[in-house]
Amino acid sequence: MTPFRRRDFSAHPPAYAPAYKTTVLRSPRMPLVELPATPTEISGPVFGHNLIGPLDSDLVHNFAPESEGAMGERIIVHGRVIDQDDRPVRGALVEIWQANAGGRYRHSRDTFQAPLDPHFGGCGRTVTDEDGAYSFRTVRPGAYPWPNGPNDWRPAHIHFSLFGSGLAQRLITQMYFEGDPAIALCPIVQSVPDQAGIDLLTAKLDAEGSIPFDARAWRFDIVLRGPRATPEDRQS
Numbered sequence: 001m002t003p004f005r006r007r008d009f010s011a012h013p014p015a016y017a018p019a020y021k022t023t024v025l026r027s028p029r030m031p032l033v034e035l036p037a038t039p040t041e042i043s044g045p046v047f048g049h050n051l052i053g054p055l056d057s058d059l060v061h062n063f064a065p066e067s068e069g070a071m072g073e074r075i076i077v078h079g080r081v082i083d084q085d086d087r088p089v090r091g092a093l094v095e096i097w098q099a100n101a102g103g104r105y106r107h108s109r110d111t112f113q114a115p116l117d118p119h120f121g122g123c124g125r126t127v128t129d130e131d132g133a134y135s136f137r138t139v140r141p142g143a144y145p146w147p148n149g150p151n152d153w154r155p156a157h158i159h160f161s162l163f164g165s166g167l168a169q170r171l172i173t174q175m176y177f178e179g180d181p182a183i184a185l186c187p188i189v190q191s192v193p194d195q196a197g198i199d200l201l202t203a204k205l206d207a208e209g210s211i212p213f214d215a216r217a218w219r220f221d222i223v224l225r226g227p228r229a230t231p232e233d234r235q236s
Helices: 022-026 039-043 181-185 195-200
Strands: 074-082 093-097 123-127 133-139 157-163 170-177 202-211 215-219
Touching: 074 202, 093 133, 123 133, 195 202
Parallel strands: 074 215, 170 202
Antiparallel strands: 074 133, 093 123, 093 157, 157 170, 202 215
16 A cells, blocks of 8 residues: 655645634644554545436536526536546545535525525535546636625635545645636635645636537646645635
8 A cells, every 4th residue: 555645734725824814713823733644544434436426516407407407607627636646546536516607605604695596506526437537517606705805706716525545535625717817816815825836726728628519628637645736725
């Protein structure tokens, strides 16, 4: 069994980032305690692959009546999940959640005045194939204001949660869209230590993967562990 390389915390957003105001109160005041990964954490426990339904990865239709669909710009989000040595991570559970095309979540605490889409639930899941590949069909989420500053808006983004070979191996992160000018203005994004890390969180437009007259594709590859690891999300 190949051991994990130590996590490089300098590549991930710090827990304390004053421009992202809620971290001032919730960030830990003492140094983190790193626990060694034993065979138990590396190999399990595992999730049930048979719990994935046929529409779980299709957010356009998985909350809509038959023959209906979610409103907004339809997109395909796809990529590969690989490990620190560029090997495919097979059978990994990939979950996403996001706001609708107007920038509103289906959540009781979301008070943004954008309308709810009755045909959009905002979450989905899939399992990577033998090549580590995954794919979701969804709508491009809208930007929305948040109470960090008087005029702070979150860029369009999709939240990702990934489990490796066991539930103790988890990455929570966010995906942004190439070319969005709001990325450079967002304190959450800018808490990532360097531009290289922000680039790892930014999906690239993939014309070849698009579906003509239906949906544009965005490619977002995810690296688990190692020096090129996809940065964690400090928001959730």
